[in-house]
Ligand SMILES: NC(=O)c1ccc[n+]([C@@H]2O[C@H](COP(=O)([O-])OP(=O)(O)OC[C@H]3O[C@@H](n4cnc5c(N)ncnc54)[C@H](O)[C@@H]3O)[C@@H](O)[C@H]2O)c1
């Protein structure tokens with residue numbers, strides 16, 4: 001039997017197979033009587049989405065659907081969502097989907113009561129204090145992928161089309177009030193999305209664990225998150241309806257996002273510009289870069305990674321055995337080994353390196369990431385040179 005539990009950390013989480021049935025009751029509990037269900041266009045007609053919407057309506061709630069967004073959402077999607085929110089006189093959001101639907105739902109709820117443009121709330125210094133905290137509508141988050149952990153995050157990622165950059169919009173009150181983690185919702189993910197999102201969760205744990213700074217709480221969460229992924233991701237890809245594997249992945253996703261308050265690193269710093277310029281899948285892009293970034297950081301993380309390898313139960317715990325685990329897992333689930341296989345050529349290499357060092361994640365890399373280093377990682381990932 002797959003586990004069922006209620007957690008209150010880092011927010012209220014109702015975890016377990018079938019718990020999507022509690023959605024209407026959870027909305028009522030937060031006094032959301034006219035929820036706007038926000039998801040991406042790919043999920044708009046999926047049976048899980050229709051069932052969730054119908055359960056809200058059957059309970060007498062004035063629920064509407066907004067699904068006018070694609071993966072890697074842009075500002076125009078947010079503006080359309082805000083219009084739908086206001087036109088429907090909604091009083092809260094059900095953010096439903098992978099990172100794209102979850103982030104957009106959180107952003108609509110956040111922006112519904114603000115008078116400044118969204119870019120004024122980018123995660124820079126104390127810009128979040130510019131926001132009117134009373135204008136933030138409540139969010140119930142329902143993840144349908146197991147990766148970004150956005151369901152327990154205080155930020156939303158929005159692509160700025162003017163500069164082809166992914167910007168992080170942050171406010172502490174963007175954290176969803178209640179999360180329903182129902183592993184059964186992730187069963188229908190295409191194998192590629194299971195693989196990519198699962199590696200995103202792994203990258204969050206790994207980069208947080210390797211980021212410099214004293215944060216033993218984040219480190220503890222990160223290592224257990226990685227153990228769950230190492231134990232379950234290949235199973236989830238190969239046997240999609242294995243609910244135990246799905247439950248482990250869903251927990252690991254929430255753990256990754258909780259841990260990365262400590263920081264991220266080179267994988268995300270490079271993956272953000274590649275995703276913004278080439279529209280690649282975020283998690284798959286992290287996974288492609290992963291071994292090259294590990295190699296680049298080796299001198300700074302050798303000892304930590306050896307400790308991690310021991311915790312993961314590897315036969316001879318070392319940096320090499322951990323790298324071996326990463327490479328094997330990537331191969332088993334079909335992660336591209338080179339950027340070329342991901343559909344990314346090297347014509348924009350210089351631009352990507354420049355954008356990578358300007359990305360906020362770069363600051364968490366255990367070896368300071370300069371232009372030369374970022375270009376070196378990009379070249380290694382292009383050539384498949386470890
Ligand atoms: N807020 C954060 O902390 C954070 C962290 C990392 C990434 N992100 C953002 O999240 C996005 C990536 O999210 P993602 O990897 O979860 O993918 P996604 O939300 O972009 O979805 C990818 C695809 O999978 C489909 N899908 C999702 N769930 C499904 C299901 N159960 N069954 C069938 N199809 C399903 C979607 O329709 C979509 O086509 C990016 O925009 C990224 O920038 C946010």
Ligand SMILES: [Fe+2]
Nearest residue numbers: 148200204282
């Ligand atoms: Fe990520």
